[in-house]
Amino acid sequence: MLWKYLLGFYMLLVTAAAFLYAPPALGLGELSRIIFFHVPVAWVGCLAYLVSMLNSIAFLRKQKLEYDRRAAFNAEIGLVFTILATVTGAIFSRYTWGEYWSWEPRQTSIFVLLLIYGAYFVLRSAIEDEEKRARLASVYSILAFISVPFLVFIIPRIYSHLHPNPIINPGKQMEMDARMFRVFLASLAGFTGIYAWFHNLHSRYLKLKAKFEEAEKHA
Amino acid sequence: MRLGALIKKDLLEEFRTRYAVNSLLMFAVTALVMVSFAVGMNPLTGQLHAALIWIILFFSAMSGMARSFIKEEEKNTAPALRLAAEPELVFLGKLCLNFLLMLSLGALVIPLYYILLHPRPGSLAPAALVIFLGITGLVGATTILAAIVAKAGSKSTLLPVLSLPVLLPLLVTAINATGTAMGGGTLSDVSQALQFLAAYTVVIVTASLLLFDFVWND
Amino acid sequence: MHLFLEQVSKHYQGRVIFEAVSGRIALHDSFVVTGPNGSGKSTLLKILCGLLRPTSGTVRMEQGGRELKPEERKYRIGFVSPEINLYDRLTALENLAFFTAARGLPVRRSVIVDLLEKLQLKDSLDQPVGQFSSGMKQRMKLACAVLHEPPVLVLDEPGSNLDDRGKQLFENTIRAQRQKGIVVIATNEPGEVEKFGQKVLHLGRAPGGPDQKGPPGGI
Structure with missing residues (x-):
């Protein structure tokens, strides 16, 4: 219970630091502060999909509905964060390159993630039987996941490259101011914490629901 | 040969109803004519021609392949098939059938496209190779998705929704490479795309074979 | 050759169709499943054939002292059903x-x-x-x-849609099959139960109660 409040306080500090402590990046100006929110949110969007897909694999192996429910709620969390990432990205795009949308590689990737999430939920809503829904959605989630690396490989070769370089280039120098980098890492940790909190809440909710259903059966 | 029997059965059925072939043909021709009217006499670049060709191929493929499993579920012949043949065999049978269907479609649509819209021919061999491999990948990825759709209450409108995210890497590559070839690119210009299409097909078909049992059996 | 049903239960969308059905079918047996509409006769036969997974419990088949894998079982069964x-x-x-x-x-x-x-x-x-x-x-x-x-012939409502001559043909086939293997029949016609019901399994809910757990099926 306590760490929920700690997390809230921590995020408050991170937000304040993002505006007050970190200096604006060269060239981008005040706008650069959006990366403290945009990148972590996009990261959680991807992380949630990964966790969802792993739960789908676990479902197919063990045939326990619990895993499918986990896969579904991770996808729900992921969808929300992916939408946030798309919106913050579009704002950034508007004020640096002049257009909300420019089919730039990373924008395209996040758009595909949105498409996958969308298709996943459309498929789920089309099937009534829980067992069947779990199986088909799991298979789809894995198939969609397989196509992602291909996309990551192909898109930068075709579309023009506008996006700021990855923050940490392996083998190269860090292109970020040390203070910025500290805030960035802190925010990344904070958003991952928020994801963990959501995850925990939903797990507890599912457990309680299962208990109630069990109790109702015996009543 | 068991696989041969499965393909022959579907071909016989198809030959008697001509459902898939007819709907596929009408769809493709309608799309072609619309595109041709819209473009009129305006000259288009190779890239744009490539995009139009693939849009026509994609949507015709969706309308044609959706039936491949839906007809087995709707007519309740699927359980009889389940009791007679292993899932992998059923999958391969449908894969081959869809491949034949889409190849005939390609063999018809592409020449018709050249006649109606007369794009600059560019380099024919590389273009044909890209389109051939592209169709192979398209069929490879869509077959298992068609099976999912058939199990999800046979809502055939679901197929394009499910297919697009999975097919996007393939479509983007195929459009780009077809455009390059139509603009006069040589075989070495599209060789990377060809490798990519082949790798995509191998990976997605392997995954489908591993996962198909979960879709096909209750 | 033996066919075993061990504590087989099927739930569908949270509803119990039948619970803990057990039975043992041996060579030359004809095994009849009866029960009112909706008691799950067809479902039980589908589970027996391997077309449907039970929610819990197992179906086993032994042939020549060797236990067959579930997927092998499927191909050693002949199944007549209105749903096929x-x-x-x-x-x-x-x-x-x-x-x-x-x-x-x-x-x-x-x-x-x-x-x-x-x-x-x-x-x-x-x-x-x-x-x-x-x-x-x-x-x-x-x-x-x-x-x-096939060593096992499974018939779901075989008498439906048949005239007397057709019924006679079915009867002959059932008798011939019993000489070679096993016959399993789901039917509600008293005549058929009497004729073939060497062993009878009655599926159904406990009379007069909303208790969906049902009586344990037995012979």
Whole structure:
């Protein structure tokens, strides 16, 4: 219970630091502060999909509905964060390159993630039987996941490259101011914490629901 | 040969109803004519021609392949098939059938496209190779998705929704490479795309074979 | 050869269809499943054939002292059910030839024609199954089920749509099958229960109560 409040306080500090402590990046100006929110949110969007897909694999192996429910709620969390990432990205795009949308590689990737999430939920809503829904959605989630690396490989070769370089280039120098980098890492940790909190809440909710259903059966 | 029997059965059925072939043909021709009217006499670049060709191929493929499993579920012949043949065999049978269907479609649509819209021919061999491999990948990825759709209450409108995210890497590559070839690119210009299409097909078909049992059996 | 049902339960969308059904079927047995509509007769037969997974419990099949894998079991069963159809567009001959070939067995026209003759369908062997009367279709399904000479023949409501002569043909087939293996029949016709019910399993809810747990099925 306590760490929920700690997390809230921590995020408050991170937000304040993002505006007050970190200096604006060269060239981008005040706008650069959006990366403290945009990148972590996009990261959680991807992380949630990964966790969802792993739960789908676990479902197919063990045939326990619990895993499918986990896969579904991770996808729900992921969808929300992916939408946030798309919106913050579009704002950034508007004020640096002049257009909300420019089919730039990373924008395209996040758009595909949105498409996958969308298709996943459309498929789920089309099937009534829980067992069947779990199986088909799991298979789809894995198939969609397989196509992602291909996309990551192909898109930068075709579309023009506008996006700021990855923050940490392996083998190269860090292109970020040390203070910025500290805030960035802190925010990344904070958003991952928020994801963990959501995850925990939903797990507890599912457990309680299962208990109630069990109790109702015996009543 | 068991696989041969499965393909022959579907071909016989198809030959008697001509459902898939007819709907596929009408769809493709309608799309072609619309595109041709819209473009009129305006000259288009190779890239744009490539995009139009693939849009026509994609949507015709969706309308044609959706039936491949839906007809087995709707007519309740699927359980009889389940009791007679292993899932992998059923999958391969449908894969081959869809491949034949889409190849005939390609063999018809592409020449018709050249006649109606007369794009600059560019380099024919590389273009044909890209389109051939592209169709192979398209069929490879869509077959298992068609099976999912058939199990999800046979809502055939679901197929394009499910297919697009999975097919996007393939479509983007195929459009780009077809455009390059139509603009006069040589075989070495599209060789990377060809490798990519082949790798995509191998990976997605392997995954489908591993996962198909979960879709096909209750 | 033995067929075992061990504590087989099936739940569908949170509803209990039947719970903890057990039974043991031996060579030369004819095993009859009865019960009111909705008691899960068809579901039980599908589970027996491996077309449906039970929610809990197992079905096992032993042949020659060896236990068969679940996926092997499927191909050693002939199943006639109102929920399974043959290919309407194909002729009787083509249907049977297809199912023989799909099983990897050699297709011999004379064997198929003999079988069709036995079931009084020889005159229609070049006619599409879609044009058959419902009684002819039912006999055609039986032909398809015994075509590969399975050790286990499973019949769901075999008497439906049949005239007296058709019923006689079914009866002959059932008797012949009992000589070689096992017959499992789901029916509600008292006549059939009496005739074939060497062992009878009654599925059904506890009378007069909303108690959906049902009585434990037994012989």
